[in-house]
Amino acid sequence: MPVTKRHCCRVVPIRWNRKGTTLAVSAFCQSGQAIDWDVMNNQEAETSIHDQVGAGDPEVANRAREVEELRAGVDNIDAAVIHMLTERFRVTRQISHLKAEAGFAPADPGRESEQVERLRSLAQDGGLDPDLAEAYLHLVADAAKRIHSRVAGREA
Numbered sequence: 001m002p003v004t005k006r007h008c009c010r011v012v013p014i015r016w017n018r019k020g021t022t023l024a025v026s027a028f029c030q031s032g033q034a035i036d037w038d039v040m041n042n043q044e045a046e047t048s049i050h051d052q053v054g055a056g057d058p059e060v061a062n063r064a065r066e067v068e069e070l071r072a073g074v075d076n077i078d079a080a081v082i083h084m085l086t087e088r089f090r091v092t093r094q095i096s097h098l099k100a101e102a103g104f105a106p107a108d109p110g111r112e113s114e115q116v117e118r119l120r121s122l123a124q125d126g127g128l129d130p131d132l133a134e135a136y137l138h139l140v141a142d143a144a145k146r147i148h149s150r151v152a153g154r155e156a
């Protein structure tokens with residue numbers, strides 16, 4: 001049986017937000033074992049899932065095994081994303097040189113707005129949070145612009 005807040009006798013605030021409201025508490029059970037409890041969402045804040053999780057409770061052990069299996073899929077997807085990102089930056093580095101040679105500024109806000117629109121719409125169609133798609137675009141475009149600036153500085 002996993003330790004939950006129900007089994008705990010003492011709680012200590014461990015994480016606060018900017019307004020000074022408690023986000024998470026450390027809850028200590030009688031044996032002294034501690035868990036982080038996410039107060040806002042009323043659930044355990046963190047669980048490290050590994051081979052030994054659920055020893056003594058076959059249902060919990062099965063869930064832990066299923067999580068491990070799905071993690072193998074996540075690892076493959078993350079590797080593919082990194083390969084795709086590598087390729088994206090190979091292409092944007094070519095743009096860096098062209099922009100530097102032509103004297104164009106690193107940023108093209110109009111182009112970025114179009115990309116945000118397109119990615120938000122793709123995300124929406126696929127059932128992904130469009131804010132996540134937009135955050136991704138800002139992350140990579142900001143990085144590309146930093147590279148554009150560095151290249152322009154070197155080639156000036």
Ligand SMILES: O=C(O)C(=O)C[C@]1(C(=O)O)C=C[C@@H](O)C=C1
Nearest residue numbers: 095107108109111112140141144
């Ligand atoms: O398309 C460009 O002009 C780029 O420089 C690439 C890129 C991007 O990473 O998508 C980066 C910066 C610009 O503001 C717009 C887009």
